[in-house]
Amino acid sequence: MSNTSENPNPSSSSAKITLKTSDNELFEVEEAVAMKFCTVKQYFEDEKDNDVAARGSSTVIPLPNVHSAVLARLISYCKKLPQSNAVADNHEEEETKKKERKQYGTPGDLVDLISAANYLDFKEGLEFFNQALADHIQNKSVEYVRKFFGIKGDFEPHEEEKYREEYAWAFEGVDED
Amino acid sequence: MAVESSKDLSLILRRRREKSLIDEDDSILSPRRKRIRRIEEEPIQIQIQIDIEKLHHSRLVEFLFGFPCRSAFQYKSVPKRRYSLMAVDSSKGLPWSLLVLMLLIRRTEEEPIQIDVEKLPDSLLFEVLYRLPCQSAVQYKSVSKRWCSLISHSEFVRLSINHHYRHEFSKSHSDPFTLALYYDRNILALPFHNCEDFSGDRIDFLDFLPCIRKNYPFYIEASYNDLLLIRSEVDPNSTALQGICEYCICNPLTKQWITLPHIRLALGRRTNRIMVGFVCDPYSCDKEQGYINNARYKVGTGD
Numbered sequence: 001m002s003n004t005s006e007n008p009n010p011s012s013s014s015a016k017i018t019l020k021t022s023d024n025e026l027f028e029v030e031e032a033v034a035m036k037f038c039t040v041k042q043y044f045e046d047e048k049d050n051d052v053a054a055r056g057s058s059t060v061i062p063l064p065n066v067h068s069a070v071l072a073r074l075i076s077y078c079k080k081l082p083q084s085n086a087v088a089d090n091h092e093e094e095e096t097k098k099k100e101r102k103q104y105g106t107p108g109d110l111v112d113l114i115s116a117a118n119y120l121d122f123k124e125g126l127e128f129f130n131q132a133l134a135d136h137i138q139n140k141s142v143e144y145v146r147k148f149f150g151i152k153g154d155f156e157p158h159e160e161e162k163y164r165e166e167y168a169w170a171f172e173g174v175d176e177d
Numbered sequence: 178m179a180v181e182s183s184k185d186l187s188l189i190l191r192r193r194r195e196k197s198l199i200d201e202d203d204s205i206l207s208p209r210r211k212r213i214r215r216i217e218e219e220p221i222q223i224q225i226q227i228d229i230e231k232l233h234h235s236r237l238v239e240f241l242f243g244f245p246c247r248s249a250f251q252y253k254s255v256p257k258r259r260y261s262l263m264a265v266d267s268s269k270g271l272p273w274s275l276l277v278l279m280l281l282i283r284r285t286e287e288e289p290i291q292i293d294v295e296k297l298p299d300s301l302l303f304e305v306l307y308r309l310p311c312q313s314a315v316q317y318k319s320v321s322k323r324w325c326s327l328i329s330h331s332e333f334v335r336l337s338i339n340h341h342y343r344h345e346f347s348k349s350h351s352d353p354f355t356l357a358l359y360y361d362r363n364i365l366a367l368p369f370h371n372c373e374d375f376s377g378d379r380i381d382f383l384d385f386l387p388c389i390r391k392n393y394p395f396y397i398e399a400s401y402n403d404l405l406l407i408r409s410e411v412d413p414n415s416t417a418l419q420g421i422c423e424y425c426i427c428n429p430l431t432k433q434w435i436t437l438p439h440i441r442l443a444l445g446r447r448t449n450r451i452m453v454g455f456v457c458d459p460y461s462c463d464k465e466q467g468y469i470n471n472a473r474y475k476v477g478t479g480d
């Protein structure tokens with residue numbers, strides 16, 4: 001984990017912050033990474049007044065809503081952030097990003113990641129994971145989406161039929177499942 | 178220990194194999210791949226989850242790679258050991274055959290498995306939904322009442338347009354901000370940007386209107402912001418309805434429309450001499466019902 005040699009300015013940001021997950025795993029991360037998580041940042045700032053920050057890694061920040069497996073992925077996502085977060089400015093780039101999103105994780109993972117990123121208030125991550133999950137279900141049929149997410153349709157059959165008639169255009173040309 | 182565990186594993190697999198039928202296209206698959214298929218085809222039960230804990234590490238890794246990737250990752254709920262195994266061993270040297278197998282599964286595995294998206298709170302699910310293309314979003318209103326209420330939310334359109342404008346408008350020329358020129362019954366749609374597959378004569382952005390789906394003659398009479406006032410003949414082949422026309426106000430972007438009451442035109446006059454005005458009040462926001470669009474229209478004959 002200690003890659004301070006890569007850091008151009010070790011004196012200011014080589015500080016480590018320790019995060020504790022719901023399953024009591026300890027993660028020691030660089031300050032720069034931890035500060036991406038606004039919840040952690042906020043915690044840090046609140047504590048600053050009490051001069052706890054000065055003690056650095058001796059402070060353990062508990063994250064009771066985040067599992068270690070999820071946090072590990074969030075941290076690794078954080079580390080490769082700079083390249084992947086710019087808005088694509090051409091078609092090709094967008095396609096590459098789409099591919100990257102598609103391969104990033106299973107929808108089940110993404111749901112976990114979204115919940116965790118939301119709890120940590122990690123904006124770039126949320127953006128990416130939300131889009132990745134949306135990519136998984138775009139241009140699919142309603143039946144596919146229901147099956148995919150295990151949702152039970154709760155409309156009356158005639159309500160649904162009426163809707164389908166009225167918005168017939170939306171039900172055309174969806175991808176094969 | 179390892180021997181014993183692998184016996185467990187092969188027992189389970191054998192039982193499963195006996196249960197399942199062999200279909201023809203299996204004959205081209207390798208025996209190992211066949212075995213994997215068997216597992217994929219049946220719901221994986223807790224029985225395996227318990228047995229798996231007894232397995233030796235190397236066996237477990239092999240076993241885990243036998244699952245479709247999606248499900249393998251799903252099993253990280255008990256997972257510390259399993260998850261770290263996946264992470265560690267996929268980066269270290271794996272037997273070549275296993276890697277190939279893994280890739281094969283990654284590619285062929287398309288069977289959707291259930292993901293508990295319902296555990297996401299509304300605000301987060303909303304974030305996912307407004308990133309969907311317009312067509313999918315409208316379609317998914319019928320998925321469930323919860324989805325319908327989220328997609329119908331007054332903020333949805335605003336966020337959706339905002340999002341697609343920032344990220345995706347360059348992909349398709351039917352996306353927002355297309356300029357449509359109307360001249361002598363021809364509609365020329367100019368895309369917002371220069372895109373290569375632009376044909377110039379297709380009009381498909383009004384396909385959602387019932388009168389256009391029925392191929393009735395129609396005219397775009399007026400526009401205001403993102404709304405169009407469309408006049409169509411009711412049924413050109415019916416003499417009883419001759420001279421009656423129908424106006425509707427539509428939004429090509431959200432593909433919503435309302436039909437105005439029928440109007441009987443003064444007989445003997447040429448329809449193109451009807452002058453139509455179309456006035457909209459600015460958007461008014463109602464806290465309970467979201468954005469209400471108040472549209473007023475006037476129709477009169479011009480001399």
